[in-house]
Amino acid sequence: xxxxxxxxxxxxxxxxxxxxxxxxxxxxxxxxxxxxxxxxxxxxxxxxxxxxxxxxxxxxxxxxxxxxxxxxxxxxxxxxxxxxxxxxxxxxxxxxxxxxxxxxxxxxxxxx
Amino acid sequence: xxxxxxxxxxxxxxxxxxxxxxxxxxxxxxxxxxxxxxxxxxxxxxxxxxxxxxxxxxxxxxxxxxxxxxxxxxxxxxxxxxxxxxxxxxxxxxxxxxxxxxxxxxxxxxx
Numbered sequence: 001x002x003x004x005x006x007x008x009x010x011x012x013x014x015x016x017x018x019x020x021x022x023x024x025x026x027x028x029x030x031x032x033x034x035x036x037x038x039x040x041x042x043x044x045x046x047x048x049x050x051x052x053x054x055x056x057x058x059x060x061x062x063x064x065x066x067x068x069x070x071x072x073x074x075x076x077x078x079x080x081x082x083x084x085x086x087x088x089x090x091x092x093x094x095x096x097x098x099x100x101x102x103x104x105x106x107x108x109x110x111x112x
Numbered sequence: 113x114x115x116x117x118x119x120x121x122x123x124x125x126x127x128x129x130x131x132x133x134x135x136x137x138x139x140x141x142x143x144x145x146x147x148x149x150x151x152x153x154x155x156x157x158x159x160x161x162x163x164x165x166x167x168x169x170x171x172x173x174x175x176x177x178x179x180x181x182x183x184x185x186x187x188x189x190x191x192x193x194x195x196x197x198x199x200x201x202x203x204x205x206x207x208x209x210x211x212x213x214x215x216x217x218x219x220x221x222x223x
Contacts (some may be wrong), residue, residue, distance in 0.1 A: 033212060041200065043214040086154065097162035100212060104154035
């Protein structure tokens with residue numbers, strides 16, 4: 001089954017509204033990351049966040065490893081925030097190294 | 113900023129033909145990954161490598177081979193391309209417990 005569950009699958013906001021995106025994991029993990037995929041397809045890292053809370057501008061990521069969940073809060077959304085937000089969990093496979101498994105993403109659309 | 117370069121950026125292949133996608137990173141990262149992205153499936157891991165001359169199977173390795181001849185280069189090989197392998201392919205790299213850096217992606221169409 002799907003090891004990384006993201007919610008909501010899609011979200012429409014009016015400019016200026018806040019958003020809370022969720023990521024839940026079905027297994028123990030080493031760490032997790034949040035990514036933003038631009039509408040044209042390129043991917044950028046937002047947060048490497050193995051635990052606790054990290055903030056960058058209007059974005060805040062909170063990870064609670066013991067509860068196998070992470071959230072991404074977007075405050076005062078802007079039209080340029082539109083795109084897909086992906087979370088990924090990192091698993092250690094001992095002699096086979098580390099794998100990163102992605103969720104299916106949250107498609108965010110911010111309207112004027 | 114880590115640099116990950118993929119080539120080609122797009123390709124049209126015929127069914128049954130051989131396709132090689134290349135990835136080059138300039139930051140001496142240990143880990144390199146190949147993902148494919150299809151609508152509704154997010155990013156799925158095909159193969160990865162954590163050391164040169166060694167590759168590991170990801171979650172969907174069937175129909176794909178990988179090669180890591182050096183620290184910097186990681187290739188994905190489709191020996192017999194099929195229609196179902198039409199997708200966008202992303203290469204990524206990272207060093208240890210750290211941020212993952214992606215290439216720009218390769219759009220592959222198999223006809």
